[in-house]
Amino acid sequence: MALSSHAPIPELYVSAESAQKLKIEAGNLLSWDLTPRQTCDLELLMNGGFYPLKGFLGEADYDGVVENMRLADGSLWPMPITLDVSEAFAEKVEPGTDIALRDQEGVILAILSISDKWVPNKSNEAEKVFGADDVAHPAVNYLHNTAGKVYLGGPVTGIQQPVHYDFKARRDTPNELRAFFRKVGWQKIVAFQTRNPLHRAHQELTFRAAREAQANLLIHPVVGMTKPGDVDHFTRVRCYEAVLDKYPQSTTHLSLLNLAMRMAGPREALWHAMIRRNHGLTHFIVGRDHAGPGKNSQGQDFYGPYDAQELVRKHQDEIGIRMVDFKQMVYVQEKAQYFPEGEVPEGATVLNISGTELRRRLREGLEIPEWFSFPEVVAELRRTSPPRAKQGFTVFFTGLSGSGKSTIANALMVKLMEMGGRPVTLLDGDVVRKHLSSELGFSKEHRDINIKRIGYVASEITKNGGIAICAPIAPYTATRRAVREMIEAYGAFIEVHVATSVEECERRDRKGLYKLAREGKIKEFTGISDPYEAPVKPELRVETEGTDVDSCAHQVLLTLESMGLIKA
Numbered sequence: 001m002a003l004s005s006h007a008p009i010p011e012l013y014v015s016a017e018s019a020q021k022l023k024i025e026a027g028n029l030l031s032w033d034l035t036p037r038q039t040c041d042l043e044l045l046m047n048g049g050f051y052p053l054k055g056f057l058g059e060a061d062y063d064g065v066v067e068n069m070r071l072a073d074g075s076l077w078p079m080p081i082t083l084d085v086s087e088a089f090a091e092k093v094e095p096g097t098d099i100a101l102r103d104q105e106g107v108i109l110a111i112l113s114i115s116d117k118w119v120p121n122k123s124n125e126a127e128k129v130f131g132a133d134d135v136a137h138p139a140v141n142y143l144h145n146t147a148g149k150v151y152l153g154g155p156v157t158g159i160q161q162p163v164h165y166d167f168k169a170r171r172d173t174p175n176e177l178r179a180f181f182r183k184v185g186w187q188k189i190v191a192f193q194t195r196n197p198l199h200r201a202h203q204e205l206t207f208r209a210a211r212e213a214q215a216n217l218l219i220h221p222v223v224g225m226t227k228p229g230d231v232d233h234f235t236r237v238r239c240y241e242a243v244l245d246k247y248p249q250s251t252t253h254l255s256l257l258n259l260a261m262r263m264a265g266p267r268e269a270l271w272h273a274m275i276r277r278n279h280g281l282t283h284f285i286v287g288r289d290h291a292g293p294g295k296n297s298q299g300q301d302f303y304g305p306y307d308a309q310e311l312v313r314k315h316q317d318e319i320g321i322r323m324v325d326f327k328q329m330v331y332v333q334e335k336a337q338y339f340p341e342g343e344v345p346e347g348a349t350v351l352n353i354s355g356t357e358l359r360r361r362l363r364e365g366l367e368i369p370e371w372f373s374f375p376e377v378v379a380e381l382r383r384t385s386p387p388r389a390k391q392g393f394t395v396f397f398t399g400l401s402g403s404g405k406s407t408i409a410n411a412l413m414v415k416l417m418e419m420g421g422r423p424v425t426l427l428d429g430d431v432v433r434k435h436l437s438s439e440l441g442f443s444k445e446h447r448d449i450n451i452k453r454i455g456y457v458a459s460e461i462t463k464n465g466g467i468a469i470c471a472p473i474a475p476y477t478a479t480r481r482a483v484r485e486m487i488e489a490y491g492a493f494i495e496v497h498v499a500t501s502v503e504e505c506e507r508r509d510r511k512g513l514y515k516l517a518r519e520g521k522i523k524e525f526t527g528i529s530d531p532y533e534a535p536v537k538p539e540l541r542v543e544t545e546g547t548d549v550d551s552c553a554h555q556v557l558l559t560l561e562s563m564g565l566i567k568a
């Protein structure tokens with residue numbers, strides 16, 4: 001599949017005139033509201049970033065991609081680009097139907113002509129595509145806990161691009177980038193993919209790669225969706241802009257890619273290379289542990305550090321883009337210079353600051369040396385990552401009804417207010433049910449909605465630097481995990497299990513509910529006729545039997561202090 005880097009890439013959009021007409025017609029179709037990830041996927045499908053795909057994968061293509069990275073016609077494609085929907089929505093459509101695809105504001109972006117509808121084997125997809133059916137992998141977790149149960153596939157007719165209000169001038173479609181390369185006369189261009197701020201090691205690596213390939217450089221960071229917990233893209237783009245003048249202007253360009261990453265290591269690297277090929281690039285940098293998802297639930301890496309390079313090397317001729325492979329760059333103190341790992345002079349002192357260490361230093365307000373990064377980048381990061389003692393966080397109490405959650409949560413709130421510094425909000429189970437969730441009952445579905453609402457409010461409070469204290473029963477592990485993820489994108493999440501036994505709660509029966517539950521007058525009562533999945537590894541477990549409220553609240557304060565969230 002040889003693609004010239006200068007000729008336009010096929011897009012899925014109809015002409016502006018037809019788009020107007022189609023948009024009106026599509027108003028009568030059944031609509032699917034795209035998730036943020038699906039919106040990212042759709043944008044790259046429509047603008048040719050995912051060429052040769054013509055829509056969301058149908059079942060035969062999906063099977064081929066999952067099993068051996070090939071579409072049904074034999075062409076290479078490593079990543080399942082699927083439209084997952086709920087069972088309730090899937091029931092309303094059949095192959096042969098057209099549906100409108102809308103963004104989160106309700107704008108119609110495209111029409112999907114459904115050719116296939118099926119229930120995928122998600123565990124198989126996890127094993128084959130991501131290497132393990134382990135929810136420690138962010139994409140596997142997404143697959144099992146966020147994605148809908150049913151997939152719809154079929155060709156897409158593009159009506160309009162998703163709208164972006166941020167960094168508009170820095171976003172380019174594949175054809176816009178191709179046109180830019182034509183205009184400036186660049187023949188060889190090497191792309192650098194990143195989801196992190198650029199530090200000196202990256203600059204050194206990109207310089208070397210461009211020199212080695214005798215090519216111009218495109219810094220092509222992902223601003224769609226990256227790994228949960230990454231530095232947000234607004235901050236990152238400000239960081240990229242801050243270092244751009246350290247590159248020669250006539251040979252370097254910065255463009256933003258609205259990709260939703262999966263962190264799939266080798267397969268992802270191959271996918272990234274194909275996307276770059278589609279954007280008109282001739283070379284692509286693959287470093288150590290490209291798109292690595294971190295550790296699995298056994299504490300081991302999901303992929304070998306150079307597996308991604310191996311896979312891209314194997315397929316680079318077929319794709320039509322050359323890989324520029326790199327070892328990790330490390331700083332050699334005596335030479336005051338960066339070297340690729342493995343080329344370090346014998347006996348020299350190697351300095352390196354890992355991502356985790358960098359986050360620790362930012363969190364604790366510690367020094368970040370000049371050899372590691374640029375002062376402008378560090379200043380930008382410090383602006384958005386204040387030290388932990390100034391960041392927002394959420395304390396999430398969970399336990400049976402009557403276990404003492406609310407009482408401890410109240411005591412904790414008062415203690416934190418006494419300290420001052422950050423606003424404190426208490427989202428107590430009963431209070432939330434009155435103000436936010438008054439229409440909900442206690443089925444699993446309703447409890448999940450209730451907890452996710454609490455999680456959403458807490459995540460907003462955390463994002464804006466406040467302290468949220470939540471005290472619902474929250475009986476299900478998966479739901480608590482989803483809330484943890486929502487919050488950890490912005491700050492710390494401290495799960496506190498109030499481990500009062502059901503016998504003790506029933507003995508206390510402060511609200512008289514256990515009696516009613518025993519008599520069958522309250523159905524689905526947690527601990528009596530409904531499940532409670534106790535947290536396995538909460539940040540703190542408090543026992544209330546024989547311990548007073550004040551000391552339980554104090555245990556929470558000590559935990560917060562040990563995590564650097566409050567100062568003694």
Ligand code: PPS
Nearest residue numbers: 401402429430442447450472473474523524525526
């Ligand atoms: S959940 O599962 O997290 O949504 O529950 P939550 O919103 O925290 O529950 C709040 C209070 O509702 C009372 N209540 C019940 N609890 C459990 N099961 C059933 N069926 C039920 N019906 C009413 C109960 O008093 C909870 O109060 P707490 O504050 O936990 O004592």
